Amino acid sequence: MTGEFERSPRTLRERIRSGSFTGPTSGQAPGYFQGNLAILPEALAGDFLRFCVLNPKPCPLLAVGEAGDPRLPTLGADVDIRTDVPRYRIFRDGELVGSPGDLTKEWRDDLVTFVIGCSFSFEAALQRAGIRVPHIDADTNVPMYVTNIATKPAGPFAGPIVVSMRAFSPQDAIRAIVLSDRQPLAHGAPLHFGDPAAIGIADIMNPDFGDAPVIGPNEVPVFWACGVTPQMAIRAARPDIAITHDPGHMLVTDLLAERSS
Amino acid sequence: MTGEFERSPRTLRERIRSGSFTGPTSGQAPGYFQGNLAILPEALAGDFLRFCVLNPKPCPLLAVGEAGDPRLPTLGADVDIRTDVPRYRIFRDGELVGSPGDLTKEWRDDLVTFVIGCSFSFEAALQRAGIRVPHIDADTNVPMYVTNIATKPAGPFAGPIVVSMRAFSPQDAIRAIVLSDRQPLAHGAPLHFGDPAAIGIADIMNPDFGDAPVIGPNEVPVFWACGVTPQMAIRAARPDIAITHDPGHMLVTDLLAERSS
Numbered sequence: 001m002t003g004e005f006e007r008s009p010r011t012l013r014e015r016i017r018s019g020s021f022t023g024p025t026s027g028q029a030p031g032y033f034q035g036n037l038a039i040l041p042e043a044l045a046g047d048f049l050r051f052c053v054l055n056p057k058p059c060p061l062l063a064v065g066e067a068g069d070p071r072l073p074t075l076g077a078d079v080d081i082r083t084d085v086p087r088y089r090i091f092r093d094g095e096l097v098g099s100p101g102d103l104t105k106e107w108r109d110d111l112v113t114f115v116i117g118c119s120f121s122f123e124a125a126l127q128r129a130g131i132r133v134p135h136i137d138a139d140t141n142v143p144m145y146v147t148n149i150a151t152k153p154a155g156p157f158a159g160p161i162v163v164s165m166r167a168f169s170p171q172d173a174i175r176a177i178v179l180s181d182r183q184p185l186a187h188g189a190p191l192h193f194g195d196p197a198a199i200g201i202a203d204i205m206n207p208d209f210g211d212a213p214v215i216g217p218n219e220v221p222v223f224w225a226c227g228v229t230p231q232m233a234i235r236a237a238r239p240d241i242a243i244t245h246d247p248g249h250m251l252v253t254d255l256l257a258e259r260s261s
Numbered sequence: 262m263t264g265e266f267e268r269s270p271r272t273l274r275e276r277i278r279s280g281s282f283t284g285p286t287s288g289q290a291p292g293y294f295q296g297n298l299a300i301l302p303e304a305l306a307g308d309f310l311r312f313c314v315l316n317p318k319p320c321p322l323l324a325v326g327e328a329g330d331p332r333l334p335t336l337g338a339d340v341d342i343r344t345d346v347p348r349y350r351i352f353r354d355g356e357l358v359g360s361p362g363d364l365t366k367e368w369r370d371d372l373v374t375f376v377i378g379c380s381f382s383f384e385a386a387l388q389r390a391g392i393r394v395p396h397i398d399a400d401t402n403v404p405m406y407v408t409n410i411a412t413k414p415a416g417p418f419a420g421p422i423v424v425s426m427r428a429f430s431p432q433d434a435i436r437a438i439v440l441s442d443r444q445p446l447a448h449g450a451p452l453h454f455g456d457p458a459a460i461g462i463a464d465i466m467n468p469d470f471g472d473a474p475v476i477g478p479n480e481v482p483v484f485w486a487c488g489v490t491p492q493m494a495i496r497a498a499r500p501d502i503a504i505t506h507d508p509g510h511m512l513v514t515d516l517l518a519e520r521s522s
Contacts, residue, residue: 170454174438178450181439189439193431194455194481220455 009252010078016252017083022101024248025086030124033185033257034250035062035075035115036227037085038234039103039243042067045112047155051233052114054152058161058229060185062253065113070103072113075253081113087246094238099246106243117185118227118250119164121257125179131172134214141248142166143207144226148200149191151229156237162208163191163199163223167215173222180224183257193222270513271339277513278344283362285509286347291385294446294518295511296323296336296376297488298346299495300364300504303328306373308416312494313375315413319422319490321446323514326374331364333374336514342374348507355499360507367504378446379488379511380425382518386440392433395475402509403427404468405487409461410452412490417498423470423489424452424460428480437483444518454483 006012006021009029015021025034040048045067052059063072065081072079082103090098090106100106119142123133135142142164149161168176173193181189196204204221205212209228215221234242245251267273267282270290276282286295301309306328313320324333326342333340343364351359351367361367380403384394396403403425410422429437434454442450457465465482466473470489476482495503506512 170456170459171452174450174452174454177435177438178442181442189435191432191435193435195431195479198431198479218456218459 009254010076012252013076013078013084016086017080019101022086025250025252026120026248029252031257033062033253033255034118034120035253036118036230037081037088037243037245037251038114038116038230039081039111040114040234040239041241042110042112044155044237044239048114048157048234050154051151051157052116052230054154055161055229056184057188057191057225058151058227060117060187062115062117062185062255063113067112068109070107070113072115075115075251075255079251079253081251082107085245085251086249089244089246091235091242091244093240094235103243106241108241111243115251115253116227116230117187119186119224120250122180122183122186124257125183126176129175129179131168131175134167135211138214140211142210143213144209144228145196145201145223146208151233157233159229159233159236161191162226162228162232164210164226165204165207165213165221165223167213167219167221169219173220176222186257187225187227190222190224193220196221199223270515271337273513274337274339274345277347278341280362283347286511286513287381287509290513292518294323294514294516295379295381296514297379297491298342298349298504298506298512299375299377299491300342300372301375301495301500302369302502303371303373305416305498305500309375309418309495311415312412312418313377313491315415316422316490317445318449318452318486319412319488321378321448323376323378323446323516328373329370331368331374333376336376336512336516340512340514342512343368346506346512347510350505350507352496352503352505354501355496364504367502369502372504376512376514377488377491378448380447380485381511383441383444383447385518386444387437390436390440392429392436395428396472399475401472403471404474405470405489406457406462406484407469407493412494418494420490420494420497422452423487423493424484425471425487426465426468426474426482426484428474428476428482430480434481434483441485447518448486448488451483451485454481457482460484
């Protein structure tokens with residue numbers, strides 16, 4: 001899409017804020033961290049913060065806002081979380097009730113913002129190292145699976161760890177493990193590789209979220225903790241209001257991915 | 262063995278030099294690098310140095326001496342390679358001709374010393390992380406295999422890469438990959454995991470060197486480049502004289518393993 005590529009995270013946020021950029025953020029502002037969004041009422045914020053700290057692989061915290069304050073100055077001096085994500089999802093009592101392009105009408109004085117690292121930056125590091133990322137090559141969404149590994153619960157937040165899967169040759173899997181370990185804020189090293197049944201995945205070709213995988217004959221599936229984990233925990237907690245990003249439509253930050261570790 | 266444990270690499274070398282310590286060096290001076298030894302005539306030293314640089318995973322160079330000089334000051338101010346290894350092996354035209362406890366009689370003005378990192382320090386890092394190392398638990402030698410992966414040749418030095426194998430659960434394998442990558446001078450990250458046939462190993466239970474492996478039901482074999490690789494290349498080159506350490510009887514250096522990367 002002509003004119004849809006921005007190098008600068010600040011310029012991209014300005015375009016999102018003004019409504020001239022409304023699409024997914026994959027590939028935008030390369031080298032900078034993008035984040036999953038979770039906004040919750042202050043009454044639940046303490047439990048959710050504890051949930052993130054207890055489960056750093058699926059929930060690596062990039063930032064937490066002050067109650068009622070839409071700014072996140074550590075992620076960018078200009079960030080206003082009400083307007084700087086291209087598309088949001090609003091849940092009431094755990095049910096999706098809307099997908100607006102801004103939160104101006106929804107904002108409340110008791111809302112607390114959480115930004116959680118996502119896998120885009122480590123996938124970019126793999127690509128820079130010459131490793132092909134199967135779902136990017138196939139232009140599909142990464143396959144994601146609910147596992148039988150439980151998160152450590154905090155208050156009403158609990159549930160299974162969700163993983164994303166990428167298949168590689170053993171040689172590339174070794175390099176992917178090393179490179180992802182260097183980005184703990186992008187989910188870090190994987191949780192598992194090999195036999196899907198060992199973590200409760202019955203059918204690798206039938207993911208719970210995303211698209212069916214591409215797995216070559218000499219490739220091994222490698223499983224990373226996924227940012228869908230906190231989203232499932234939030235929905236299960238059924239808060240009166242919860243706001244997330246729309247999948248693929250992330251907050252683009254000023255944090256350099258290479259400085260994440 | 263009472264009195265056989267030394268914390269200080271310098272004290273250990275003094276005991277080896279005086280003949281009061283003659284055993285294997287595994288577990289001695291924990292936290293310090295130990296090295297594989299290769300001593301060659303100056304006429305072959307340039308080619309062997311190039312072989313090491315071309316093949317850094319099997320041949321991570323800790324130090325190279327000056328021709329005729331038995332000192333290695335970067336590994337320890339007092340090191341004398343003629344006396345500071347508990348037991349040596351002498352090869353003439355590729356054939357083993359003796360296993361002396363010192364090299365005083367063998368030393369020549371044209372001999373060049375190479376010290377190559379070994380896996381002891383990364384195994385120690387795994388153990389500190391709470392990962393069980395199967396062959397250490399079983400009190401056996403690590404199993405080693407000749408692969409179908411060729412080294413990059415230099416002059417008369419060539420041949421296959423030899424790997425050592427340790428089996429882990431996928432979770433421990435991921436941590437072992439990450440921890441070993443941090444020690445590039447101890448062979449670094451593994452070359453392969455999983456199917457042994459993919460790297461030309463016909464029977465995993467029947468290693469070419471060392472003892473038969475211990476592999477649990479949910480464990481995956483992980484293969485690291487091994488310091489036997491340069492020893493095979495040296496024997497194949499059939500130099501008029503070549504000297505190595507006797508297996509397990511390494512040069513203990515003053516280099517801290519944690520500073521290796």
